[in-house]
Amino acid sequence: MSEPVLEISGLRKYFDVDRSRGGGKVYAVDGVDLSIGPGEMVGLVGESGSGKSTVGKCVVRLLEPTAGSIKIHGRDVTHLRQRSLRHLRRQVHMVFQDPHSSLNPRMQVGAVVAEPLRMHRIARGKDLTRRVDEMLERVGLGPEMRSRYPHELSGGQRQRVGLARSLVLEPSLLIADEPVSALDVSVQASIINLLLDLQRDMGFSCLFIAHDLAAVEFLCNRVAVMYLGRIVEESSREELFKHPRHPYSQSLLSAIPLPDPPVQRERKRVVLTGDIPSPVNPPSGCHFHTRCPVAELPLCRDRDPELIAHHGQGHRTACHLVHADGTAPDITKGAGPLVHHET
Ligand SMILES: Nc1ncnc2c1ncn2[C@@H]1O[C@H](COP(=O)(O)OP(=O)(O)OP(=O)(O)O)[C@@H](O)[C@H]1O
Numbered sequence: 001m002s003e004p005v006l007e008i009s010g011l012r013k014y015f016d017v018d019r020s021r022g023g024g025k026v027y028a029v030d031g032v033d034l035s036i037g038p039g040e041m042v043g044l045v046g047e048s049g050s051g052k053s054t055v056g057k058c059v060v061r062l063l064e065p066t067a068g069s070i071k072i073h074g075r076d077v078t079h080l081r082q083r084s085l086r087h088l089r090r091q092v093h094m095v096f097q098d099p100h101s102s103l104n105p106r107m108q109v110g111a112v113v114a115e116p117l118r119m120h121r122i123a124r125g126k127d128l129t130r131r132v133d134e135m136l137e138r139v140g141l142g143p144e145m146r147s148r149y150p151h152e153l154s155g156g157q158r159q160r161v162g163l164a165r166s167l168v169l170e171p172s173l174l175i176a177d178e179p180v181s182a183l184d185v186s187v188q189a190s191i192i193n194l195l196l197d198l199q200r201d202m203g204f205s206c207l208f209i210a211h212d213l214a215a216v217e218f219l220c221n222r223v224a225v226m227y228l229g230r231i232v233e234e235s236s237r238e239e240l241f242k243h244p245r246h247p248y249s250q251s252l253l254s255a256i257p258l259p260d261p262p263v264q265r266e267r268k269r270v271v272l273t274g275d276i277p278s279p280v281n282p283p284s285g286c287h288f289h290t291r292c293p294v295a296e297l298p299l300c301r302d303r304d305p306e307l308i309a310h311h312g313q314g315h316r317t318a319c320h321l322v323h324a325d326g327t328a329p330d331i332t333k334g335a336g337p338l339v340h341h342e343t
């Protein structure tokens with residue numbers, strides 16, 4: 001296999017909690033391994049607070065990791081100092097959920113898109129204008145948009161500008177953190193389609209952070225499921241959507257209707273009760289055991305499951321109840337559309 005574009009090993013990010021609020025640490029990311037190959041689109045999914053954005057921000061070094069390593073094209077960038085970060089900024093870009101707050105309100109669209117080219121002294125004068133216009137065209141905006149200010153754009157147009165700015169340096173990796181969740185449903189699909197077209201055209205790799213599993217299924221080749229700072233399952237899109245092994249992944253996916261009515265009738269929608277536990281004081285052993293309908297005690301409470309490969313297809317699961325041949329408990333089997341599991 002060719003060298004990964006991104007290789008994350010044992011990544012940890014802990015935030016300190018103020019003494020006035022009881023002290024301690026927020027274990028936001030607590031041992032994440034993930035790699036992304038050239039041209040791969042990898043989805044990162046999980047409930048709110050599971051640590052997805054923190055992973056993304058560590059990769060672009062908006063946050064300094066507590067431990068572990070991050071390599072971009074084989075080069076360790078985990079603790080790069082300010083000057084060396086310049087090079088990283090050319091290769092890796094991040095787009096955010098809210099295009100309104102991520103664009104400078106006092107800058108015209110043309111200047112917003114031109115800024116990275118200027119900062120890295122890649123183009124100026126007519127060449128700069130030409131490259132900005134080309135990039136705007138790629139994201140479906142005409143050159144007349146150059147002189148508009150962000151508040152004069154629709155949400156969808158603003159996210160197009162955000163994408164243009166992120167991609168104008170032709171990075172090899174894009175971190176897209178919920179790029180459509182702040183948008184009107186009617187424009188979400190057009191931005192998702194645009195992202196896929198741009199990826200095919202420009203060939204960058206992408207970590208696509210999302211709540212929307214349908215978008216992940218449409219866009220991504222591979223999916224990683226996160227729960228309380230850890231990846232609990234990772235596999236190809238086909239495998240994950242057809243045969244999720246981890247009980248947490250099964251509950252997430254049970255919310256999506258299946259196209260096959262007889263199969264759908266056989267399946268329960270699993271609704272997990274209670275919020276995700278606090279990352280200040282995560283449960284012992286398997287972090288999911290307090291909400292897992294099939295947890296076996298004391299095993300799941302006392303022992304930390306490792307993310308291990310099974311089934312020989314690059315499918316990895318961190319669950320004591322998943323066997324080496326890939327057999328796993330199915331928590332969605334049986335009649336009835338809905339089941340609540342009290343913890
Ligand atoms: N700067 C910070 N200081 C302290 N705690 C933080 C900080 N940033 C994030 N956290 C905490 O870390 C945990 C993970 O947050 P993160 O934003 O990575 O989750 P997420 O999976 O992206 O959630 P969402 O789906 O809501 O965006 C949360 O409990 C959050 O409150």
Ligand SMILES: [Mg+2]
Nearest residue numbers: 052053054177
């Ligand atoms: Mg987030």
